[in-house]
Amino acid sequence: MNQRSRLNLLVVQILIVSLIVALFGRLFYLQIAAGPKYRDAALSIQSRDVVSPAIRGLIVDSSGVPLALNKVGLAITIDRIAIDKQPDKGVEVLQRLSKLLKLQYADVYRNTRLCGELPKGQKAGCWTGSRYQPIPITKEADPDIALQIVERSDQFPGVDAQPIAIRNYPGVAGVNGAHVLGYVGPLTESDLA
Known part of the structure; x- marks a missing residue:
């Protein structure tokens, strides 16, 4: 070369x-x-799925009288992931929220805990769902309070107000039709005891 x-x-x-x-x-x-x-x-920037339940349809009798319908409620919900990321694990936010909703802090705290996270005697009122779902604190909130929460989202990180459908059984002739139509609801405190 x-x-x-x-x-x-x-x-x-x-x-x-x-x-x-x-x-x-x-x-x-x-x-x-x-x-x-x-x-x-x-x-x-990771995304996650938030499951929102479908609105159930109306049930009417042969003459069109509703036996089961939906009414709109305003739910105040907590995002456990956002609350747990707070330096104090959301204690300050939950205290502020309980004061605004005129609820006891202990009840609000217990409602945001999974049933497996609480000691055996304190399971009444715990959250039976997943930590990745919005946890409802109240399902019939005052619209003014919900508006305060949405407007001051910096003071209430992880707290949201959203409309939800609540099943209503008006009944016919003073008789509630839930026993005929079937009724599925959330667990109550007596179910957990």
Whole structure:
């Protein structure tokens, strides 16, 4: 080989080695040096599924009189994931919320805990669902209070107000039709005792 072709080969080799070094340097920076920053950024934008129950249809008799219908309620809900991310695990937010709703703090706290998280004697009123679902604190909130919560979301992180459908059995001739139509409801305190 002549001198010129050796020089060209050396330049190509240096170029390839420098590209590989640059690639591994960048890989080291992204994975090791700035890894925690990018990991936190990825975790903050993760999406999750929030299951909202479908609105049940009307049940009417042969003449069109409703036997079961839905009424609209305003639910104040807690997002357990957002509450648990607070420095004090949401104690201050729950105290503020209980004062606004005129409820006892202990009851609000117990309502936001999963039944497996509470001691055996305190399970009444605990949340029987998943921690990833919005936990209802009240299902018939005053619209003014719900508006305060939505407007001051910085003071109530993880708390939301949303309309929900509540099943209503008006009955015919003073007789409630729930025993004929079937009734499915949430667990009550007596069910858990």
